[in-house]
Amino acid sequence: QVQLVESGGGLVQAGGSLRLSCAASGRTFSTYIAGWFRQAPGKEREFVAAITWNGGRTLYQDSVKDRFTISRDNAKNTMYLRMNSLKPEDTAVYYCAVDMSVVVRRAPANYDYWGQGTQVTVSS
Numbered sequence: 001q002v003q004l005v006e007s008g009g010g011l012v013q014a015g016g017s018l019r020l021s022c023a024a025s026g027r028t029f030s031t032y033i034a035g036w037f038r039q040a041p042g043k044e045r046e047f048v049a050a051i052t053w054n055g056g057r058t059l060y061q062d063s064v065k066d067r068f069t070i071s072r073d074n075a076k077n078t079m080y081l082r083m084n085s086l087k088p089e090d091t092a093v094y095y096c097a098v099d100m101s102v103v104v105r106r107a108p109a110n111y112d113y114w115g116q117g118t119q120v121t122v123s124s
Contacts, residue, residue: 001026001027001113002024002026002029002032002098002112002113003024003025003026003113004022004023004024004096004097004113004114005022005023005115005116006022006094006095006096006116006118007020007021007118008021008118009118009119009120010119010120010121011123012086012120012121012122012123013123014086014088014122014123014124015085015086016086017082017083017084017085017086018083018120019080019081019083020036020080020081020094020096020118020120021078021079021080022034022036022078022079022080022081022115023076023077024077024078024079024098025077029074029077029098030053030077031053032053032098033050033051033052033053033098033100033102033103033104033105034050034051034072034079034096034097034098034099035047035048035049035050035051035097035098035104035111036048036050036070036079036081036094036096036097037094037095037096037097037108037111038093038095038120039093039095039117040091040092040093045095045108046061046108047061047106047107047108048060048061048064048068048081048094049064049068049070050070050099050104050106051070051072051079052104053074054074055072057104058070059104059106061106063089064083067083067084067085067086068082068083068084069081069082069084070082079096081096083120086120086122087122088123088124090120090122091120091121091122092120093117093118093120094117094118094119094120095115095116095117096114096115097111097112097113097114097115098111098112098113099111100112
């Protein structure tokens, strides 16, 4: 079991920044691929970014590639998502998740453990 708790969401104006955190506990977080997803009202959950266990490879959704940065600190069992130049269309509940495989993947169904989510609202 891996327990994940997101924090750092909130209300921000367009063009602003936020940093989300995902604190992990339980089984060894540092050995797993981890990712961020988001779900807006009435829409399916979508992939945002993922990172390998050592941070050596990252993968982003095209719409956030030049604005968001995923990172992790395994010593703290924490993953981060730095979000810059936020847009109203970034408004969603953001979830962190862990994938126990060795391949970085985008599909939510491939991820084994999920947090409860944190709301990000970007006003225009």
